[in-house]
Amino acid sequence: MGRSPCCEKAHTNKGAWTKEEDDRLITYIRAHGEGCWRSLPKAAGLLRCGKSCRLRWINYLRPDLKRGNFTVEEDELIIKLHSLLGNKWSLIAGRLPGRTDNEIKNYWNTHIRRKLLSRGIDPATHQPINELHKPPATAAPLSDLRDQMDALVSFRIKKEEAGTEHQQCPDLNLELRISPPHYGQFPLQADQQMKSGGRSDSHCFACSLGVQDSKECSCRIEGCGDGGGSTVSSYDFLGLKAGVRDFRGLEMK
DNA sequence: AACAATAGCAACCGCCACGGA
DNA sequence: CTCCGTGGCGGTTGCTATTGT
Numbered sequence A: 001m002g003r004s005p006c007c008e009k010a011h012t013n014k015g016a017w018t019k020e021e022d023d024r025l026i027t028y029i030r031a032h033g034e035g036c037w038r039s040l041p042k043a044a045g046l047l048r049c050g051k052s053c054r055l056r057w058i059n060y061l062r063p064d065l066k067r068g069n070f071t072v073e074e075d076e077l078i079i080k081l082h083s084l085l086g087n088k089w090s091l092i093a094g095r096l097p098g099r100t101d102n103e104i105k106n107y108w109n110t111h112i113r114r115k116l117l118s119r120g121i122d123p124a125t126h127q128p129i130n131e132l133h134k135p136p137a138t139a140a141p142l143s144d145l146r147d148q149m150d151a152l153v154s155f156r157i158k159k160e161e162a163g164t165e166h167q168q169c170p171d172l173n174l175e176l177r178i179s180p181p182h183y184g185q186f187p188l189q190a191d192q193q194m195k196s197g198g199r200s201d202s203h204c205f206a207c208s209l210g211v212q213d214s215k216e217c218s219c220r221i222e223g224c225g226d227g228g229g230s231t232v233s234s235y236d237f238l239g240l241k242a243g244v245r246d247f248r249g250l251e252m253k
Numbered sequence B: 001a002a003c004a005a006t007a008g009c010a011a012c013c014g015c016c017a018c019g020g021a
Numbered sequence C: 001c002t003c004c005g006t007g008g009c010g011g012t013t014g015c016t017a018t019t020g021t
Helices: A019-032 A040-044 A048-059 A072-085 A089-094 A101-118 A131-135 A144-154 A166-167 A188-197
Strands: none
Touching: A019 A040, A019 A048, A040 A048, A048 A101, A072 A089, A072 A101, A089 A101
8 A cells, every 4th residue: 555645636737826726725725724735725626736735825825925035134044044954944944034945945056055156165064165175084073073062052143244134123033042952941841842752842943943032933931922833843953853843833813 | 030058936746753543 | 552644844846037159
């Protein structure tokens, strides 16, 4: 038994969306909100698979999208975040209000990669290309790993470097910090986290990145943001392997 | 003007994590 | 604990627009 397809391919449209399809999707989501994507196409009268609807909505139709060119500040922020997070486009998008992971991914591949290469920087490693020709180091000693840990933990994007971006987006705290799961302050949650392998259902991604009191913040911790349902389910800090879901808090209000 | 090459981006595909049964 | 359905993510594809010859 193979994996069941996400939709009945024989009866679904593919390719570019028409204006009418867009209208149907928008109308449906405005009326019912983002619900079960699998059943949405049928309910909305669309011959599309749920995944396709979700993608179209998230990447193109959402009302809070910021269309248009990326600013220099956004450029630099993307580069910094990529150097920290790698190809975690959804995480990077979470730090750029109004931008989608797909948009950022495309922008990276078409513009920023070339920009970095022209600066003599390897876009994958963010190291000077010359450095790549040095003989590879042998297994990193523990002290080096510790240094890298420290660097990650204390990594900050300086506000002054971001300049106008911060002024334009006061909610965007550019003091980005990656830190190990925080257990001490919330003993009950810590217990839940331990039981679920480090996951938390109440500590949102915004908080874990140091953007408490922001619009992105959606956890229910006192003194935190205004809520909205986004959660961080896991964040493999050491490997920067994030299984972060639904952190954008973009439900229709 | 016609064609080829390249760039840009929307959309698709396959995999994986999560949560509920 | 395991299985399965679903949503989400990252990589890739393919179409269209633009630029070069």
